[in-house]
Every structure is written in structure tokens, then in C-alpha cells.
Amino acid sequence: MIEIRNLQKSFGSLNVFENINLTIEDGEIYGLVGKSGAGKSTLLRCINGLEFYSSGSILVDGLEVNSLDKNDLQKFRKDIAMIFQHFPMMGRKTVYDNIAFPMKCWKYDKKEIDERVKELAEIVGISHKLNKKPRVLSGGEKQRVAIARALTMKPKILLCDEATSALDPTTTQSILELLKEINEKLNITIIVVTHQMEVIRHICEKVSLMENGRIVTHGEVDKIFLNQSEEVKSFLGHDE
Numbered sequence: 001m002i003e004i005r006n007l008q009k010s011f012g013s014l015n016v017f018e019n020i021n022l023t024i025e026d027g028e029i030y031g032l033v034g035k036s037g038a039g040k041s042t043l044l045r046c047i048n049g050l051e052f053y054s055s056g057s058i059l060v061d062g063l064e065v066n067s068l069d070k071n072d073l074q075k076f077r078k079d080i081a082m083i084f085q086h087f088p089m090m091g092r093k094t095v096y097d098n099i100a101f102p103m104k105c106w107k108y109d110k111k112e113i114d115e116r117v118k119e120l121a122e123i124v125g126i127s128h129k130l131n132k133k134p135r136v137l138s139g140g141e142k143q144r145v146a147i148a149r150a151l152t153m154k155p156k157i158l159l160c161d162e163a164t165s166a167l168d169p170t171t172t173q174s175i176l177e178l179l180k181e182i183n184e185k186l187n188i189t190i191i192v193v194t195h196q197m198e199v200i201r202h203i204c205e206k207v208s209l210m211e212n213g214r215i216v217t218h219g220e221v222d223k224i225f226l227n228q229s230e231e232v233k234s235f236l237g238h239d240e
């Protein structure tokens with residue numbers, strides 16, 4: 001689904017990352033972990049075409065992201081949804097309208113919007129809050145709304161950038177379970193970006209550890225924990 005080769009990116013004289021190689025299969029839940037400033041968010045923004053990369057290649061479902069023109073990029077972004085630590089929501093609108101927003105922008109008809117919003121609200125467990133305003137929701141509920149909204153355009157890929165970092169451990173767990181369910185039920189490839197190894201351990205099959213713009217360790221999560229490299233040990237020391 002995603003194939004990254006020799007990727008390099010700089011902001012002026014700052015080399016954010018170099019020599020990034022990554023293959024993510026269709027239907028996988030892939031973890032990208034690393035300390036703050038490692039380059040994780042920038043890498044995600046390159047994958048969904050929000051940033052240009054300086055050299056190398058990113059193929060998403062066979063398309064070279066840097067080469068997409070404006071029209072193609074708009075369509076491409078429907079296939080890749082993203083959620084964040086603090087997802088921006090429209091405070092004056094109801095949860096229903098917040099979820100419906102992308103479909104309204106794409107001018108779907110009312111009936112289709114209504115069906116999809118209710119279906120997604122059911123999946124993320126927020127049906128009873130559809131008429132509320134975002135401010136009365138808990139952190140976990142807000143993330144459920146963000147996930148529902150991210151799924152309205154039926155994406156193939158969901159990018160999660162520190163999506164559980166502001167949540168307590170129990171709520172984190174429930175959101176991770178939800179992501180797993182979505183991955184299985186809707187066959188959506190998910191990339192989980194986090195500075196917390198525990199998050200990766202809960203739901204990812206494979207992981208890459210990023211440090212100062214390089215991938216220093218990658219592989220199956222179980223194996224990485226079993227035979228901890230110096231890099232992993234050092235990172236886990238930081239994590240705890």
C-alpha cells in the first residue's frame with residue numbers, strides 16, 4: 001500500500017530525514033515510534049502530500065505522491081485520512097455536523113450523508129452524542145468523533161499522529177481497540193505514530209523506530225521486544 005525508498009527531506013539547511021525506506025502492506029497496522037523531533041510528523045505529511053520531499057520516492061497504492069497535480073492530490077487525499085492529538089472541531093456545530101462536514105464539502109446528498117454519519121457513529125460508539133456540542137465531550141469521545149469524521153470519505157489509509165497522547169491509559173486502550181476494530185472491519189491500513197512504545201505494543205504488527213531522521217530499527221513488534229537492540233533499549237529508557 002505504501003512503498004518509501006531512499007526518502008530525504010530538508011527544511012532549508014535542516015535535514016529532517018534521510019535514507020528512509022519503509023514498506024507497509026495493505027491491511028497492516030504499522031507503528032512509527034520515536035522521540036519528539038525525530039521527524040515522524042513530517043514523514044506522515046509527506047505520505048499524504050501535505051509536504052514535498054526533497055528526493056527519493058513515496059508510492060501510495062502505486063502513485064508517486066510528489067508527482068500528483070492539484071486535482072489528483074484532492075482525490076488522493078480522500079483515500080488518506082489523518083487524526084491528531086487535538087483534532088480541530090467546529091465548536092458551534094453539533095457532533096453530527098462535525099462528522100458530516102467532509103461529505104457536505106464534497107456535495108453528497110443529504111440522505112447519503114445521514115446514513116453514513118449514523119453508521120459511523122454506531123461503529124465508533126458515539127450515536128448517543130450526535131446532537132451534543134464538542135465541548136461537552138470527554139477526550140476519548142472527541143477522538144471517536146475525529147475517527148468517525150476521518151472515515152466519512154471511505155479512506156484506504158488512516159494516519160494517526162499521536163492520536164492517543166493526550167488520553168489517560170484506560171481511554172488510550174479503548175481508542176486503540178477501536179482502531180483495531182476499524183482495521184479489521186473496514187480493511188483500512190493504519191499507521192500509528194507515537195512517542196509511546198506501549199501504544200505500539202498494543203496494536204501494531206510491525207514497527208519502525210525513528211531517531212534523528214533515520215530509521216534505526218524496524219521489524220515485527222514481538223521480535224523487537226524479544227531481542228532489544230541498543231537503540232531500542234535506549235529508546236525504552238526514555239519512554240519510561
Ligand code: ADP
Pocket residue numbers: 011014016034035036037038039040041042043
Ligand atoms: P516529530 O513528529 O517526530 O516530533 P517533526 O516531524 O515534527 O518530528 O519534526 C522534525 C524536525 O523538523 C524538527 O527538528 C522540527 O523542528 C523540524 N520541522 C518540522 N516542520 C518544520 C517546518 N515546517 N519548517 C522547519 N522545520 C520544521
Ligand code: MG
Pocket residue numbers: 040041042161162
Ligand atoms: Mg510529531
